[in-house]
Amino acid sequence: MHGLKTRRAALRVAAWSGAAAMLPLTGAAVAQDEYDRAALKGAGSTFVYPLVARWVKEYRHHQAGGIRFAASNSGLDDDMNGVALDYEPIGSLAGIQRLQSGAVDFALSEMPLPSTELRRHGLVQFPVVLGSVAVAANLPGVDAGSLRLSGPVVADIYLGKIVRWSDPAIRELNPGLALPDAEIRRVHRSDGSGTTFTLTSYLSGLIPEWRERVGVDLVVKWPGGTGARGSRGMAETLRRTPHSLGYLDEVQAREAGLVVASLRNAAGRFVVPSASAVAAAAGSAGWDAASDFQEVLVDAPGDNAYPVVASVFGLMSDRLNQGRHRRTLAFFDWSLGDGRRTAGLLGYVPLPDAVSAKVREALAMRAKAQ
DSSP: OHHHHHHHHHHTTSOOOOGGGGOOSTTHHHHHHHHHHSOEEEEEOSTTHHHHHHHHHHHHTSOGGGSTTOOTTOSSSSOTTSOOEEEEOOOHHHHHHHHHTTSSSEEEESSOOOHHHHHHHTEEEEEEEEEEEEEEEOOTTOOTTOOEEOHHHHHHHHTTSOOBTTOHHHHHHSTTOOOOSOBOEEEEEOSOOHHHHHHHHHHHHHOHHHHHHTOSSSSOOOSSOEEEOHHHHHHHHHHTSTTEEEEEEHHHHHHTTOEEOEEEOTTSOEEOOOHHHHHHHHTTOOOOGGGTTOOOOBSOSSTTOOSBEEEEEEEEESOTTSHHHHHHHHHHHHHTTTHHHHHHHTTOBOOOHHHHHHHHHHHHHHHHTO
């Protein structure tokens, strides 16, 4: 966990500062009003970008009166030629840093921040949606869904201990599968990635050597392989590299035509990433507002649970009832309500009903108290 502590320490460098604090005294009221009305900005996770892009388009058509945190001139339901909400899929680390510097209104990340960091920067954190981190390969001639892997085998591949697809450890998991005698081309994320955090959390919990040599973080020191930026960069690198192996969200892995592996879970069963397998893993989670909803869903118990589930967290200012922060809260409240249907249609997994209700109520109470 040393790498994670280092990364979180680095995040402390950027102190939270609202753009309004830098407004000139002359015409400050006018400038503040223009700032509050301007388009909202978000940044962070590439894992969830396909869903956020769809959410933005749908929310722009949503009537302000239908939101519990309605705000006039919200800027998100204007005509489609206007700029309503700009989300930059630049990776979790960069998104968090931009939020802490006051450059954006919210960030999305698969790595929950400790409560001490949230208090230090004046932020609030909550889960938004779930998804599965797929271990995916470019294996010509191998049918989708037929490849089986385990956490220790994935770790040994990235550690450079398993170098060919014909290795006995892989063959033992895949009897009868025609695997090529080809070198495994390892691909990893080169940017600060919540997807990396989720996968390394899973591997560190299973393999002491991984925990000691690589650790858990948004950015780790990979023992070889090729780096790719963002989920799209990962998908494209895998797509154009025969016999490669990497990791990315299941939605973009399937869109790229990659072979998504079934992973052996805590119950010893091989489970392919799916909505039902993610929901099975989420069933054991203990979401709690008192701990800022920190929950990492890896290697969850249950026969049908997928072992590498990512929780996507929303991060924003804790001044929930002020100016553009109120508009940001309105967007997330809609996402946790009406936006759940779209999440399911795109292959992501909405929070369980009880959890979604708990999050929305916690935010509402916090905003009301201000």
